Amino acid sequence: MADRILLAHGSGGKLAHDLVQEMFVDVLGNPILAKLDDAAVFTASGRLAFTTDSYVVTPIFFPGGDIGKLAVCGTVNDLAMSGARPLYLSLSFIIEEGFPQKDLEKIVNSVKEATDEAGAMIVTGDTKVVDQGSVDKLYINTAGVGAVAPGLNISGSNAQPGDKVLLSGPIGDHGIAVMSKREGFSFSTKLESDCAPLNDMVADMLAASSNIHCLRDPTRGGLATTLNELAKQSEIKIIIEEERLPVHDEVLAACEMLGFDPLYVANEGKLVAVVAAPDAERVLNTMRKTRYGKEAVILGEVVEGDSGRVVMKTHLGATRIVDMLVGDLLPRIC
Amino acid sequence: MKFLSEFRDGRLAKGVVSQIHRRSETPARFMEFCGGHTVTIFRYGIRQILPATIEMLSGPGCPVCVTANADLDKAIALAQTPGVIVTTFGDMLKVPGSDLSLQEVKAEGADVRMVYSTMDAVHIAEENPSKRVVFLGIGFETTAPTVAASILHAEEKHLKNYYVLSVHKLCPPVIKALLDSGEVNLDGLICPGHVSAVIGSRAWDFIARDYAIPCVVSGFEPLDVLQCVDMLVTQVEEGNSKVEIAYRRGVRPEGFPEALRLMHEVFEACPAQWRGMGTIPDSGLKLRSTYQHFDAEYAFDIDPGPTREPQGCICGDILRGVKTPLDCRLFDNGCTPEDPVGPCMVSSEGSCATYYLYGRNSGR
Amino acid sequence: MCLAIPALIKSIENEEADVDMGGITRRISLRLTPQAKVGDYVIVHTGYAINILDQHEARETLKLFDQLAKAAEEER
Numbered sequence: 001m002a003d004r005i006l007l008a009h010g011s012g013g014k015l016a017h018d019l020v021q022e023m024f025v026d027v028l029g030n031p032i033l034a035k036l037d038d039a040a041v042f043t044a045s046g047r048l049a050f051t052t053d054s055y056v057v058t059p060i061f062f063p064g065g066d067i068g069k070l071a072v073c074g075t076v077n078d079l080a081m082s083g084a085r086p087l088y089l090s091l092s093f094i095i096e097e098g099f100p101q102k103d104l105e106k107i108v109n110s111v112k113e114a115t116d117e118a119g120a121m122i123v124t125g126d127t128k129v130v131d132q133g134s135v136d137k138l139y140i141n142t143a144g145v146g147a148v149a150p151g152l153n154i155s156g157s158n159a160q161p162g163d164k165v166l167l168s169g170p171i172g173d174h175g176i177a178v179m180s181k182r183e184g185f186s187f188s189t190k191l192e193s194d195c196a197p198l199n200d201m202v203a204d205m206l207a208a209s210s211n212i213h214c215l216r217d218p219t220r221g222g223l224a225t226t227l228n229e230l231a232k233q234s235e236i237k238i239i240i241e242e243e244r245l246p247v248h249d250e251v252l253a254a255c256e257m258l259g260f261d262p263l264y265v266a267n268e269g270k271l272v273a274v275v276a277a278p279d280a281e282r283v284l285n286t287m288r289k290t291r292y293g294k295e296a297v298i299l300g301e302v303v304e305g306d307s308g309r310v311v312m313k314t315h316l317g318a319t320r321i322v323d324m325l326v327g328d329l330l331p332r333i334c
Numbered sequence: 335m336k337f338l339s340e341f342r343d344g345r346l347a348k349g350v351v352s353q354i355h356r357r358s359e360t361p362a363r364f365m366e367f368c369g370g371h372t373v374t375i376f377r378y379g380i381r382q383i384l385p386a387t388i389e390m391l392s393g394p395g396c397p398v399c400v401t402a403n404a405d406l407d408k409a410i411a412l413a414q415t416p417g418v419i420v421t422t423f424g425d426m427l428k429v430p431g432s433d434l435s436l437q438e439v440k441a442e443g444a445d446v447r448m449v450y451s452t453m454d455a456v457h458i459a460e461e462n463p464s465k466r467v468v469f470l471g472i473g474f475e476t477t478a479p480t481v482a483a484s485i486l487h488a489e490e491k492h493l494k495n496y497y498v499l500s501v502h503k504l505c506p507p508v509i510k511a512l513l514d515s516g517e518v519n520l521d522g523l524i525c526p527g528h529v530s531a532v533i534g535s536r537a538w539d540f541i542a543r544d545y546a547i548p549c550v551v552s553g554f555e556p557l558d559v560l561q562c563v564d565m566l567v568t569q570v571e572e573g574n575s576k577v578e579i580a581y582r583r584g585v586r587p588e589g590f591p592e593a594l595r596l597m598h599e600v601f602e603a604c605p606a607q608w609r610g611m612g613t614i615p616d617s618g619l620k621l622r623s624t625y626q627h628f629d630a631e632y633a634f635d636i637d638p639g640p641t642r643e644p645q646g647c648i649c650g651d652i653l654r655g656v657k658t659p660l661d662c663r664l665f666d667n668g669c670t671p672e673d674p675v676g677p678c679m680v681s682s683e684g685s686c687a688t689y690y691l692y693g694r695n696s697g698r
Numbered sequence: 699m700c701l702a703i704p705a706l707i708k709s710i711e712n713e714e715a716d717v718d719m720g721g722i723t724r725r726i727s728l729r730l731t732p733q734a735k736v737g738d739y740v741i742v743h744t745g746y747a748i749n750i751l752d753q754h755e756a757r758e759t760l761k762l763f764d765q766l767a768k769a770a771e772e773e774r
Binding site for chain 1: 703
């Protein structure tokens with residue numbers, strides 16, 4: 001095969017067929033995908049969760065992962081945040097003409113690793129190749145289907161005054177790791193993206209308590225944006241404590257250098273859980289026993305009053321408002 | 335982080351706050367000149383824990399906010415010039431000029447690149463010999479020496495395609511103009527920490543001497559600001575007016591001579607336009623004639639078109655401390671960080687953005 | 699204004715230094731602080747060291763805060 005992706009690879013002819021077979025089917029290896037029918041046919045019963053997302057991250061290879069791993073984890077996590085067990089994913093590529101084949105191989109291998117870990121399967125996909133300059137190297141679109149256990153009701157609108165707010169670990173790793181490789185930022189760090197599938201941790205949490213009211217993963221816009229979304233959806237107020245907020249030293253340092261607040265930096269392997277107070281400790285201990293929840297904390301609580309507001313008790317003991325991220329996170333010198 | 339995190343310690347803060355409460359009896363109004371101090375004050379809720387005797391006011395120390403539309407329009411006109419790469423700090427990307435922002439012009443196809451350091455801008459010039467690279471030089475005396483260093487570096491490398499559009503400004507003249515205007519009555523000034531690191535605390539002597547206003551140079555961590563307020567309160571209660579340094583680990587009376595020397599070698603003072611305050615003599619920096627070949631004003635025939643000021647925007651009044659963002663009818667009503675009308679809402683340390691982010695509906 | 703943070707100089711080559719800022723490293727210019735040495739903490743603004751941090755003064759300031767904090771605790 002050519003060492004670069006050509007327009008012909010997306011046009012449906014022999015070259016395209018070979019690409020799909022060797023690059024995708026042989027690597028991702030499952031019977032549904034191998035049939036290569038126009039649609040994947042499978043049986044699923046009960047309540048289903050369904051999600052879709054597109055991935056355009058730059059750079060596509062970053063410390064701790066790549067766009068392939070990100071696409072799978074992002075989709076799996078969206079399903080997990082509804083309490084769903086991930087089942088089947090679709091995977092569509094839009095590739096820039098001239099993209100190195102070796103890089104595509106790496107990405108597909110990452111996809112395989114991530115789906116294996118999550119216990120999900122890529123059952124259908126698509127490949128388009130576009131003129132140079134039409135996309136920035138490679139974009140991925142996914143959709144995912146998962147099974148939701150009967151009686152489970154997890155939603156951003158379910159938070160109640162008195163609930164505790166749990167966070168599964170340190171914030172800001174993904175955003176800073178990705179940034180460290182971007183032009184115009186240039187700093188070195190051992191920090192890696194926290195990109196990870198959280199469905200196993202969620203399954204354990206749901207087994208430990210039937211009083212988990214909300215689950216959400218704080219991706220773009222960071223923890224602050226996610227907490228604000230929950231507060232607005234549930235029409236409650238959330239108070240968190242700065243002293244309890246876990247942040248890796250390197251994230252803090254990078255944020256100080258660039259003028260960011262870690263509360264707004266993206267995460268790809270963390271979740272926020274709003275849990276009825278009596279169950280909070282049990283859920284916390286359960287999280288801490290899992291691979292991705294070892295540093296979980298109880299960050300704050302839900303209170304009455306000031307609907308839709310999120311406040312933080314600062315290191316100094318004063319409180320200040322924590323708003324959503326507005327616009328983009330841009331570095332500053334002032 | 336060493337020499338940073340320790341200055342955010344809640345337990346240590348309680349000690350300073352206790353002392354402030356104990357000492358402060360006379361009502362006093364303190365202005366923090368510097369946008370970075372405004373951010374610290376709001377981010378940690380410092381206004382909340384100070385006694386009611388103290389009123390805090392934000393001043394015009396935000397280089398983004400005080401850049402006049404006419405100056406930004408020049409940068410935008412340069413970005414629209416074929417063969418030009420405009421490099422800028424992130425702060426300026428979203429600030430609206432008379433028509434567009436640099437980010438919007440970039441979306442239209444202009445080559446605008448964000449850099450963290452002027453070193454990066456020089457590298458871009460080296461890597462693109464067929465293009466002309468212009469660096470938008472904003473910032474006060476903290477930043478100007480770094481830009482001067484980049485020009486000397488470019489000189490040593492015989493670069494013929496690196497230029498600086500200088501809209502640098504100087505702090506002491508604008509504070510003087512503010513005090514001379516009589517619009518604000520201050521009982522104390524929180525002096526900018528990193529500007530003072532370069533120019534020295536002696537640069538503020540004239541304020542204590544001629545205006546009888548206590549001055550204390552503060553660092554940027556919450557404990558630094560609290561210590562500074564404590565020292566100001568002490569001066570107020572003792573009826574003193576002198577210049578003191580709270581930020582002793584970073585500032586000396588004489589400043590940092592090498593940085594100052596480099597700044598003066600490349601730049602000289604000139605009149606400058608400050609948003610909301612008009613033209614102030616000797617308050618800006620322009621490249622000296624020896625470095626004219628790096629000066630974008632000389633190298634390019636810049637025609638930015640007519641300047642328009644945004645309707646209803648009172649950034650000028652806010653910068654002078656005579657109004658607060660809550661007094662602006664556009665605040666959160668047409669002017670938001672996502673869709674800003676004026677620069678005070680764009681800059682992360684502009685008063686309006688700070689109020690929006692941390693203080694909306696909180697009263698103080 | 700003037701975001702600048704303390705950084706530890708790990709190595710120097712000509713006018714540039716590799717510095718450590720709480721776990722992240724970066725190359726910066728020492729052009730404004732030519733007398734800085736390995737082991738110094740400098741204050742870094744936009745990739746340049748603009749000042750050498752006085753570590754003694756930093757410790758003295760923290761001691762002062764500690765004394766105030768103890769006094770406040772005793773009062774309660």
